[in-house]
Amino acid sequence: MKYWVTCAGSEQLFDELESGVRTNAKVDRFGSFTRVGLDQESCYFGVTVRSGSMPGERRVLIACGLGNIEFGIERGVGTRSDAQGSTGSKILKSSMPGRIVRVLCKPGDRVSAGQPLLVLEAMKMENEIAASVSGLIEKVAVTADQKIETGEILLTIDAGSASKT
Amino acid sequence: MQSLRKVLIANRGEIAIRIARTARKMGLKTVAVYSELDRRSPHLDYCDEAFYLGNGPISDTYLAVPKLIEALQKHGAGAVHPGYGFLSERAHFVRAVEAAGGIFVGPRAESMEAMGDKIQAKILMKKMGVPLLPGTDGGATTLSEVKKNAARIGYPILLKAAAGGGGKGMRIVRTEKELPDALEAASKEAQRYFGDGTVYLEKYLENPHHVEVQVLGDGRGGGGHVFDRECSIQRRHQKLVEESPAPLLSKFPKSKNEILEVATRVVEQMKYANAGTLEFLADDNGGFYFLEMNTRLQVEHPVTEWVTGLDLVERQFRIAAGETLAKGPIVTGQNGHAIEVRVYAESPFDYLPSGGAIDGLVLPQGPFVRVDSSIYTGYNVPTEYDPTLMKLSVWGSDRAAAVAQLRSALDELRILGVTHNQGLFWAICRERNFIEGNYGTPYLEKNRSELLKIYGTELERLKKFFRPIFENSYDGRLATAQSNAIHSIDSNWERSARSESLRGNL
Numbered sequence: 261m262k263y264w265v266t267c268a269g270s271e272q273l274f275d276e277l278e279s280g281v282r283t284n285a286k287v288d289r290f291g292s293f294t295r296v297g298l299d300q301e302s303c304y305f306g307v308t309v310r311s312g313s314m315p316g317e318r319r320v321l322i323a324c325g326l327g328n329i330e331f332g333i334e335r336g337v338g339t340r341s342d343a344q345g346s347t348g349s350k351i352l353k354s355s356m357p358g359r360i361v362r363v364l365c366k367p368g369d370r371v372s373a374g375q376p377l378l379v380l381e382a383m384k385m386e387n388e389i390a391a392s393v394s395g396l397i398e399k400v401a402v403t404a405d406q407k408i409e410t411g412e413i414l415l416t417i418d419a420g421s422a423s424k425t
Numbered sequence: 426m427q428s429l430r431k432v433l434i435a436n437r438g439e440i441a442i443r444i445a446r447t448a449r450k451m452g453l454k455t456v457a458v459y460s461e462l463d464r465r466s467p468h469l470d471y472c473d474e475a476f477y478l479g480n481g482p483i484s485d486t487y488l489a490v491p492k493l494i495e496a497l498q499k500h501g502a503g504a505v506h507p508g509y510g511f512l513s514e515r516a517h518f519v520r521a522v523e524a525a526g527g528i529f530v531g532p533r534a535e536s537m538e539a540m541g542d543k544i545q546a547k548i549l550m551k552k553m554g555v556p557l558l559p560g561t562d563g564g565a566t567t568l569s570e571v572k573k574n575a576a577r578i579g580y581p582i583l584l585k586a587a588a589g590g591g592g593k594g595m596r597i598v599r600t601e602k603e604l605p606d607a608l609e610a611a612s613k614e615a616q617r618y619f620g621d622g623t624v625y626l627e628k629y630l631e632n633p634h635h636v637e638v639q640v641l642g643d644g645r646g647g648g649g650h651v652f653d654r655e656c657s658i659q660r661r662h663q664k665l666v667e668e669s670p671a672p673l674l675s676k677f678p679k680s681k682n683e684i685l686e687v688a689t690r691v692v693e694q695m696k697y698a699n700a701g702t703l704e705f706l707a708d709d710n711g712g713f714y715f716l717e718m719n720t721r722l723q724v725e726h727p728v729t730e731w732v733t734g735l736d737l738v739e740r741q742f743r744i745a746a747g748e749t750l751a752k753g754p755i756v757t758g759q760n761g762h763a764i765e766v767r768v769y770a771e772s773p774f775d776y777l778p779s780g781g782a783i784d785g786l787v788l789p790q791g792p793f794v795r796v797d798s799s800i801y802t803g804y805n806v807p808t809e810y811d812p813t814l815m816k817l818s819v820w821g822s823d824r825a826a827a828v829a830q831l832r833s834a835l836d837e838l839r840i841l842g843v844t845h846n847q848g849l850f851w852a853i854c855r856e857r858n859f860i861e862g863n864y865g866t867p868y869l870e871k872n873r874s875e876l877l878k879i880y881g882t883e884l885e886r887l888k889k890f891f892r893p894i895f896e897n898s899y900d901g902r903l904a905t906a907q908s909n910a911i912h913s914i915d916s917n918w919e920r921s922a923r924s925e926s927l928r929g930n931l
Contacts, residue, residue: 323785323841326848326883327773356777357808383771383778383812385661386614410779 350393350417358382360406360414369397371417378402378414395419428528429453429504429746433497434472435518436508437487438799439813440724441468444506447738456500458493460486462807467799474500483809487511490518494525504528504745506738510811513721514541530745532699532720533644539695540718544587544625550715553694555687558706558714560627571608572601574626581629584608586615592662593618597629632865634673634707635659635716638688639729641740644698647750649689651735652759653681654728657866658853660776665846665869666853667725667765669732672824672862677711684713689753691718699744700726700737709865724767724816727795731763731820762827765818766850768840770806773849774877780808785841789834793820806843814845824862828854852879 321328361379365371371391378389395417402414431454434441441457445468448455457472461480469475476496478486486492488511497505505522507513507530516534523529540546544564547557559578564587565571575582575598584607586594594615596607608624616622635656642648655671656664674681688703702723704716726737733756744750770779783804788796798815800806806814819834821827831854838847853859856875858868869876 321784321841322887323787323839324887325836325838325851326880326887327845327851328841328843329884329887357780358778383808 349398350395350419352377352389352392352414352417354380354408354410354412354414356380356382356387357409358387358407360402360404360408361386363400363402363404365397365400365415367397367399371395371397380408389414391417393417393419429530429742431456431500431502431504432530432742433458433476433493433500433502433505433527434468434508435487435493435505436511436513437463437466437468438811439797439816440508440510440722442471442799443797444508444738445471447736447742448506450736451739451742453742454502456496456502458487458496462809465804467801467804476500483511490521493518494521497522497525497527502527504530504742506530506741507721509721509724514719516541528745530699530741531722532697532701536695536697536701537720540701540720542587543585543589543717546718547715549695550691550718553691555691555703555715556713558627558630558716561625564623564625568605568608571624571626572604575601575604578626578628581631583627583629584611584624585627586611586619586621587623587625588619588621589615594624595662630706630708632709632867633657634671634709634865635664635704636671636674636684636707636713637702637704637723638684639723639726639737640688640692640697640701640703641737641744641750641755642692642695642697642699642701643744643748643750644696645749646693646696647752648692648697649750649753649755650685650692651729651733651737651755653684654725656725657864658859658868659866660869664725665767665769666850667728668824668827669728669763670759672864673707673711675862680707680711680713685754693752700741724813725765727797727816727818728763728765731795731818732759732761734760761820761822762824763818763820764827764831765816766831766835766853767816768814768838768850769812769846770808770814770843771812771846772844773846773852773880774873776846777844778808778812779844780806781843782806783840783842785839787837787839789817789837793830794834795819800840814840814843817850825860828860848880849876851883852876855879 321330359381361381363378365377371377372394373391375391376388377391377397380387380389398416398418400415402408402412408414432444432448433456434444434448435458436444437459445455445457449471454474455472457469457475458478459466459469459475460478460483463469476499478489478492490512493505493512496502505527507518512518513531514537516537519529519531519534519537539549551557561574565574571584580601581597581599584596584598589595594611596611598604598607611624612622615624637654637656639651639654640649641651652669653671653674654667654669655673656667657673658664658666671681674684684705691697691703700722702719704719705713706716707713722737722741729735730737735756740755771777772779783800783802783806786800786802788798795818796815797818800814817834817838819827819830821830831850835847835851835854840847853876856872856879858864858872864872
């Protein structure tokens with residue numbers, strides 16, 4: 261029995277698979293598709309590789325019966341810097357594409373966790389976006405009626421300022 | 426079918442393709458319409474000619490009546506099929522098409538008007554002897570009026586937009602204390618989406634079932650029901666899974682006979698023309714109450730086609746060309762069982778919309794499997810339109826066989842790249858209550874933890890399998906980096922479990 265992994269658009273991954281980095285996989289390339297056979301059961305998967313949001317980061321998406329599942333893979337160790345945490349500054353990013361309906365806060369506002377900050381319309385539904393931490397609004401990066409994409413920065417909250425009142 | 430020689434399809438996506446297929450089969454020429462965003466959409470490939478609607482929001486493209494009439498005249502089309510959504514239920518569009526000398530493949534403008542106003546529709550249905558949920562006959566706007574009516578009906582109640590649909594302007598109210606806020610929110614939403622803040626009240630059923638009856642009429646009193654469907658599995662009041670026959674009605678044969686008779690009576694008394702659907706809420710004991718009538722072809726029509734052998738779009742064209750129908754049911758029975766799932770570009774458990782490129786696609790094939798899709802490898806899913814990637818429907822000789830067929834088809838399907846909800850259906854067709862046909866509209870909330878468990882177990886299995894393959898990726902030479910290499914194979918499942926606990930926060 262074999263597992264078949266069908267890869268599309270991920271040249272670097274193909275090269276590594278073909279050069280025998282993985283000894284547990286057998287690779288055949290058919291045009292733009294690569295099939296990887298592994299010992300075990302018989303199945304096939306679609307695989308694609310995309311750049312992650314951090315330098316050097318790659319995301320491997322695998323299409324299976326569950327939909328797309330994701331591996332995050334980094335080049336080297338410790339290159340991932342987390343914008344949240346150390347500085348006390350919390351970046352709020354959009355988790356969906358859509359349109360900003362209303363902005364309910366402005367820089368300098370003191371907000372508490374759970375307080376609505378923005379109203380985002382996506383797929384004809386209004387979604388209230390609330391503060392995940394208490395703090396001071398540092399910057400609002402969007403305005404009403406603006407179209408936004410997934411991962412776009414909406415605003416930043418200085419969480420460290422919450423206790424300084 | 427001389428007058429229908431060429432048909433303008435005033436829609437996009439999978440439904441435009443589905444209509445074009447039947448038109449081609451019948452020897453009719455087709456004209457597609459498309460916006461700037463849809464330049465590369467596959468519905469253009471399935472039509473003989475195409476008309477450009479320009480760049481801009483849907484109000485300037487797919488909803489722009491003058492442009493569609495221009496397309497009709499420029500291409501010499503004799504008829505318009507509106508599909509579903511967009512202008513499919515707009516009386517003014519029907520009149521514009523007819524004024525331009527075209528045939529509208531759908532109900533009369535008057536039927537749309539009669540059913541479009543939800544309050545008027547109920548008054549009309551009551552006259553025809555169709556059972557209604559206890560509620561207000563008319564719209565209510567003031568708080569005291571709503572309060573009085575709610576007390577008479579008894580909590581819980583449902584507030585609904587009079588001019589609305591699709592779950593907009595809807596609120597469940599369980600106590601009088603919640604009423605003022607809920608009324609304000611529902612009314613505001615109704616104003617925003619439909620330009621009319623009027624709301625009405627209904628008794629709210631705790632475990633309702635959404636059942637519906639397909640009808641076809643010839644406009645002269647002929648025609649009748651085309652059997653039932655159940656669409657109880659919904660998120661945000663929008664359907665995800667549909668079946669025919671309805672599992673609930675199969676448990677109550679007397680109710681089933683009654684609901685089908687009621688639908689046939691409505692076709693006869695309204696002298697209803699073309700395809701339509703009567704939607705009902707039903708309770709656990711088979712009691713059913715009229716919800717609304719959709720004066721168009723439904724998204725979920727394939728399940729009816731599977732069990733009746735009818736091509737409903739072909740029937741629509743034939744009726745539009747003047748075909749008469751015998752009074753009564755169109756077919757004598759349902760053969761076997763069909764289930765459809767709507768694969769949307771959204772996350773499986775928290776329904777966050779998504780968009781982006783399709784990097785790879787493997788469609789399920791073989792017996793008793795049907796795919797209505799409008800995507801291909803390399804297609805970029807726009808976020809401006811309906812999130813449907815495909816409708817996957819299957820047939821079995823009985824319900825158990827249909828569920829097994831669905832499991833098999835979902836195991837074959839691969840959509841690579843964009844986030845979508847296949848995994849939800851993968852879990853649903855392995856969940857006991859669904860397998861037993863024992864579910865109502867609260868199904869997804871009630872069975873959420875069980876569905877996440879089924880999904881999570883499969884994810885664990887895949888994780889174990891994939892880890893050795895990808896552990897060495899990109900850093901095959903950096904053996905020390907291995908332990909840090911894999912961060913987030915858990916992403917979908919654990920993220921959704923996390924977001925459940927953080928609901929409302931980002």
